[in-house]
Amino acid sequence: MAKNSIKALLVATLSLFMILFCNICTAQEITALPTEHHTTEKKEEKLDPAKIIMDHIKDSHEFHFFSIGSFNASIPLPVIIYSPANGFTEFSSSKFGEDGDVIYNGYGLDENKQIYSSDGAKVYDFSITKNVVQMFIALALLVWIMTSVAGKYKTGQGLTKAPAGLQNAIEPIITFVRDDVARPNLGKKADKYLPYLLTVFFFILINNLVGLFPGSANVTGNTAFTAVLGVISLVVILFSTNRHFWGHIFWPPGVPFLVKLILIPIELAGVLLIKPAALIIRLFANMVAGHIIILSFIVLIFIFGAMATVAGYGFSPLSVAFAVFIYCIEILVAFIQAFIFANLTAVFIGQSLEGGDHGEGNGHDDPIIA
Amino acid sequence: MSLLNILLDASLANAGGAIGAGLAAIGAGIGIGLIGKGAAESVARQPEAANDIRGNMILTAAFVEGVALFAVIAGLLAVLKA
Numbered sequence: 001m002a003k004n005s006i007k008a009l010l011v012a013t014l015s016l017f018m019i020l021f022c023n024i025c026t027a028q029e030i031t032a033l034p035t036e037h038h039t040t041e042k043k044e045e046k047l048d049p050a051k052i053i054m055d056h057i058k059d060s061h062e063f064h065f066f067s068i069g070s071f072n073a074s075i076p077l078p079v080i081i082y083s084p085a086n087g088f089t090e091f092s093s094s095k096f097g098e099d100g101d102v103i104y105n106g107y108g109l110d111e112n113k114q115i116y117s118s119d120g121a122k123v124y125d126f127s128i129t130k131n132v133v134q135m136f137i138a139l140a141l142l143v144w145i146m147t148s149v150a151g152k153y154k155t156g157q158g159l160t161k162a163p164a165g166l167q168n169a170i171e172p173i174i175t176f177v178r179d180d181v182a183r184p185n186l187g188k189k190a191d192k193y194l195p196y197l198l199t200v201f202f203f204i205l206i207n208n209l210v211g212l213f214p215g216s217a218n219v220t221g222n223t224a225f226t227a228v229l230g231v232i233s234l235v236v237i238l239f240s241t242n243r244h245f246w247g248h249i250f251w252p253p254g255v256p257f258l259v260k261l262i263l264i265p266i267e268l269a270g271v272l273l274i275k276p277a278a279l280i281i282r283l284f285a286n287m288v289a290g291h292i293i294i295l296s297f298i299v300l301i302f303i304f305g306a307m308a309t310v311a312g313y314g315f316s317p318l319s320v321a322f323a324v325f326i327y328c329i330e331i332l333v334a335f336i337q338a339f340i341f342a343n344l345t346a347v348f349i350g351q352s353l354e355g356g357d358h359g360e361g362n363g364h365d366d367p368i369i370a
Numbered sequence: 371m372s373l374l375n376i377l378l379d380a381s382l383a384n385a386g387g388a389i390g391a392g393l394a395a396i397g398a399g400i401g402i403g404l405i406g407k408g409a410a411e412s413v414a415r416q417p418e419a420a421n422d423i424r425g426n427m428i429l430t431a432a433f434v435e436g437v438a439l440f441a442v443i444a445g446l447l448a449v450l451k452a
Contacts, residue, residue: 019373020372020373020374021372021374022372023372180425278436281436281439281443282432282435282439285439285442285443286435286436286439289439289442336428336432337432339428340428340429340432343429344432
């Protein structure tokens with residue numbers, strides 16, 4: 001019996017070795033020489049789905065809506081560059097040419113669409129890019145909605161009379177953030193933090209929703225945007241800490257001494273690094289994943305179309321149906337991610353206010369006290 | 371060319387990234403499924419608490435989904451950074 005199993009094992013090992021490491025000659029075709037490849041490259045570009053999706057997700061110096069053949073419907077945005085050698089320069093990004101390969105005033109776009117200086121100098125890019133324009137639009141929308149609603153309250157509509165119009169939509173959301181996010185986590189100090197929590201909730205929500213429109217920019221699915229929000233949340237959390245809190249970080253109660261030593265760096269990293277990083281990456285990854293899924297369904301039409309034009313047309317209804325389904329989920333995710341960001345910020349602020357593990361009613365398991 | 375050459379040549383990183391993201395999806399599916407199961411059973415036992423339970427469920431699901439998306443980002447980096 002043992003001899004049989006050893007024999008089987010040896011046969012298996014030898015087979016694996018022979019498959020993987022012994023050389024077999026196969027016939028290979030010679031691919032086209034590089035020089036010929038480049039001249040024909042311009043007209044017959046192979047469809048690159050990953051590049052198309054990435055271009056739609058990333059920030060860019062122009063607002064590109066669609067292209068029909070060689071006509072590009074896009075709005076070029078201003079490029080504002082500071083370099084220590086040349087000071088501030090402003091020009092329209094259309095100066096970079098149709099394919100982005102023109103070098104203007106010594107500045108050009110590299111393959112990552114980043115601006116570089118042709119003499120290698122350090123370039124600080126302050127341009128109004130797609131994301132910046134969309135953030136301004138979202139900001140204008142938010143300020144307009146909020147000030148008009150607040151103005152109505154000043155005239156008594158909604159206080160002495162029943163709320164009307166937009167108040168009916170905004171008031172439940174604001175009371176939701178106040179009663180289910182701020183008050184349970186922050187207790188008596190909720191009203192101090194309510195402006196920040198409401199701002200962060202509504203700003204993320206409106207950028208999420210505007211980013212869902214076809215042709216708009218992917219603002220929240222951008223680590224720059226979420227990192228700034230995460231850092232601001234971290235600053236608010238650190239400002240609300242007290243000695244009690246840091247005492248519990250550096251001397252965790254209720255565990256043996258050796259476990260305390262292990263816990264101290266973990267708790268410290270948790271507060272300063274891991275919790276803000278989780279906030280940042282959670283929002284970024286959720287939004288960018290949703291956008292990638294929608295874009296993939298649309299690009300699938302073109303992939304099928306590249307195989308056979310009929311297949312492309314035939315597949316489009318299915319693809320659009322899937323995309324609409326994912327859109328519904330994405331609207332839900334937009335609300336949920338805004339709520340989660342605000343809620344977790346409130347939870348972490350609540351933890352710093354109470355001083356760590358045994359505050360009242362902040363959602364942690366209470367230790368069993370006999 | 372041996373099979374191992376072909377395997378390594380075809381960018382194991384791409385396969386690794388995709389498999390990692392798939393495993394993360396399995397983990398998220400199981401995790402959020404368990405959360406949903408717990409929430410549905412709790413609401414069945416005590417329908418008056420449905421609102422509180424729903425809030426807790428969404429919060430916990432966001433945590434689990436966050437972790438799964440860390441893995442997705444790691445897979446994406448594996449594919450993009452070759």
